[in-house]
Amino acid sequence: MLGEGVMWSxxxxxxxxxxxxxCSINRIFLDNGGIERFAQPDYAAWVIERxxxxxxxxxxxxxxxxxxxxNARELIGNVEPDKHSNRLNDAKADWQGRIWAGTVPVSCDKPTGSFYRIAPDGAVTLAxxxxxxxxxxxxxxxGRFLLLTDSALRTIFRFEIGDDGTLGMRRPFICFEADWGVPDGMTLDxxxxxxVACWGAGCVTRFTSAGRRDRSIPLPASQVTSCAFAGTELNRMFVTSARDxxxxxxxxxLFEVDPGCRGLAPSAYRG
Structure with a gap:
């Protein structure tokens, strides 16, 4: 229904x-194509290796x-326990083994979401x-910078990261034009x-490190949601989408495309 959070292991x-x-977590094994699905008790927002x-x-x-x-779960902690109309959304681990995760209103129509840093000891800090x-x-x-999108604003923001994990000023970095779709999940090569997965535009688009639009790969689905490099050479890209x-x-x-380049290995959570 709403594929998201693609991650290479x-x-x-x-x-x-x-x-x-x-409400499921899925995996596909690259050696034999076998697929497994694991039902979860609520919205399944993301999965990251430990x-x-x-x-x-x-x-x-x-x-x-x-x-x-x-499919055994052990609770680490909760985010926004009093905001019953919100849920977790995209997340990634960083080079220090912390997780950075956003929240959204389930309705996706009002600015009640936030962005959090989750330490290896489970401490949750509003970022x-x-x-x-x-x-x-x-x-x-x-560890120099972090990119984060507010899809409702069609903008990717850039933050400097302090030594203690605090974020600098939120600065607009890439503002999507009308025919580019809406920025969703993203990854670095x-x-x-x-x-960037482009919701509504049916593609993944590459931008240069300076934020210049470089090229796009079209997909046979309009609502493209996330992308990640995978494979032993990190030269395969897997892309999720949502039901249209x-x-x-x-x-x-779930799609595989040839990005024509190599990506970066994902970081793991140290908690």
Missing amino acids: ARDNAVYWVDILG AAGGLVAGIGRSIYRLDLPA DTPYTIANGPAIDPL EEGGIW DAGGKLGGA
Whole structure:
């Protein structure tokens, strides 16, 4: 229904992704194409590898350690426990093993969401607010900056990151034109290029490190939601999508495209 949060696991030789509205975590093994789906008790927002083994997942407004295939969950903490109309959205781990995660109103129509930093000990810190649809963080592997989208504003913002994890001023970095779609999930390649899933435009688009629109890869689904590099050479790209209300047959599918470049290995959570 709403594919999101695609993530490569070298440890499992698998690609993970979530179906937020379908409340499931999914994985496909790249050696044999086998697919598994694991039902969750609430909106499945994201999944990230743990350095100690297993996974960490954002479910509803809660953060869990997750062991598969048993689908066993251990609660780490909660985000916005009093905001019952909100849920977790996109998240990524950084070079220090922290998680950066956004929240959105389930209705996606008002600025009640925020952006949080989750430490390895489970402590949750408000990093920035407000957001209507906090989406697709992408984090410099050297820890210099962080990119974050508010899809409702069609803008990707850039933040400097302090040594203590605090964010600098929110600065507009890429403002989407009308025919570019809406920026959603994103990832970085090894040259510093920024790959953005373009909701409503049926493509993933690469921007240079300076924010200049470079090229796009079209997909047979209009609502494209997230992208990640995968494979032992990190030269394969997997892309999620959402079911198309107009009836598109491939809306909601997971795609693989050839990006023509290599990506960066994802960081793991150290909690």
